[in-house]
Amino acid sequence: MSKEISEKDVVAVQVIEKAGIDVKKLLELLIAGVGAEFTTYYYYTILRMHCTGLEGEGIKEIVEDARIEDRNHFEAMTPRIYELGGRLPRDIREFADKAGCPDAYLPENWKDVKEIIKVLLAAEQCAIRSWAAVCEMTYGKDPRTYDIAQRIMQEEIEHEAWFLELLYGRPSAHFRRRFIGESPHAGAHLRTTHG
Amino acid sequence: MIKVCNINDIKDNSMILVCIEKREIIIGKKDGRIVAFDPFCPHRHAYLHRGSFKDCNIVCPLHEFEFNLDTGKLVSIPAFYNEQREEWKKSGDLILYKTTIKDNCVYVDLKSLDREDEVSS
Ligand code: FES
Ligand SMILES: [Fe+2]
Ligand SMILES: [Fe+2]
Numbered sequence: 001m002s003k004e005i006s007e008k009d010v011v012a013v014q015v016i017e018k019a020g021i022d023v024k025k026l027l028e029l030l031i032a033g034v035g036a037e038f039t040t041y042y043y044y045t046i047l048r049m050h051c052t053g054l055e056g057e058g059i060k061e062i063v064e065d066a067r068i069e070d071r072n073h074f075e076a077m078t079p080r081i082y083e084l085g086g087r088l089p090r091d092i093r094e095f096a097d098k099a100g101c102p103d104a105y106l107p108e109n110w111k112d113v114k115e116i117i118k119v120l121l122a123a124e125q126c127a128i129r130s131w132a133a134v135c136e137m138t139y140g141k142d143p144r145t146y147d148i149a150q151r152i153m154q155e156e157i158e159h160e161a162w163f164l165e166l167l168y169g170r171p172s173a174h175f176r177r178r179f180i181g182e183s184p185h186a187g188a189h190l191r192t193t194h195g
Numbered sequence: 196m197i198k199v200c201n202i203n204d205i206k207d208n209s210m211i212l213v214c215i216e217k218r219e220i221i222i223g224k225k226d227g228r229i230v231a232f233d234p235f236c237p238h239r240h241a242y243l244h245r246g247s248f249k250d251c252n253i254v255c256p257l258h259e260f261e262f263n264l265d266t267g268k269l270v271s272i273p274a275f276y277n278e279q280r281e282e283w284k285k286s287g288d289l290i291l292y293k294t295t296i297k298d299n300c301v302y303v304d305l306k307s308l309d310r311e312d313e314v315s316s
Pocket of ligand 1: 237
């Protein structure tokens with residue numbers, strides 16, 4: 001590779017800075033956001049494994065959709081971090097410590113499926129708030145980050161609605177995805193075959 | 196000191212996000228008292244103007260950590276996070292800015308706007 005490029009010369013960064021974006025702050029928020037997606041994907045794996053019995057079987061598929069879509073959210077936003085001159089922490093422990101949402105631990109009384117759904121619901125609600133913060137920071141200033149964040153947020157909103165329906169019977173308009181982890185909104189930013 | 200807004204631009208117990216000299220800050224009015232602070236939560240950088248006031252604290256909208264408006268220190272974390280690792284709960288202090296009111300106008304001390312990470316050696 002030839003001589004080093006100064007970050008100041010990256011036009012794609014220049015234009016959003018000129019529009020008023022504090023790129024350093026945005027990167028912190030994005031790393032926290034994808035950190036939460038990555039850790040949530042991990043914890044949802046454990047939660048899904050513990051959806052047992054007749055009731056558990058009924059929610060396995062919906063948990064799997066939310067789990068894979070969270071992984072998709074990590075995939076959709078991470079390239080943007082690098083485009084902006086940021087990077088993921090070298091150590092995964094540091095990454096987890098910086099996550100924008102708390103660890104979605106398996107509840108002690110996991111045999112009660114509702115307790116698992118409560119954990120899922122809290123995770124989705126945190127994700128909505130965290131992507132809303134990115135949308136707020138980028139709206140009208142950084143259309144590319146905004147577009148990815150708003151698409152992720154749309155899926156988080158759906159995930160929240162699914163779990164609210166399962167817990168409280170509040171209709172969510174949910175009907176199955178076309179395939180597991182379809183990501184109907186954020187899928188536009190995925191470069192791999194997903195699902 | 197930089198003039199930011201009129202004292203009546205802010206309703207009591209609310210806050211606004213303003214941009215002065217290319218830097219965003221929050222100006223709030225808590226029980227009639229004007230406060231100014233960094234817009235980003237020191238925990239995970241959520242925008243604080245979507246939060247709320249509680250006693251002498253600002254409550255972050257993302258995880259509801261509470262930061263004292265006189266010291267900037269983290270004073271309370273919801274019990275919901277008791278189980279979480281200390282590393283995850285760790286937070287810096289909220290950056291506070293000095294304000295003065297003159298002729299119904301709010302002024303902010305720009306000197307206090309310099310964040311630690313920007314102090315050059
Ligand atoms: S980001 Fe403010 S409390 Fe976590
Ligand atoms: Fe997600
Ligand atoms: Fe989700």
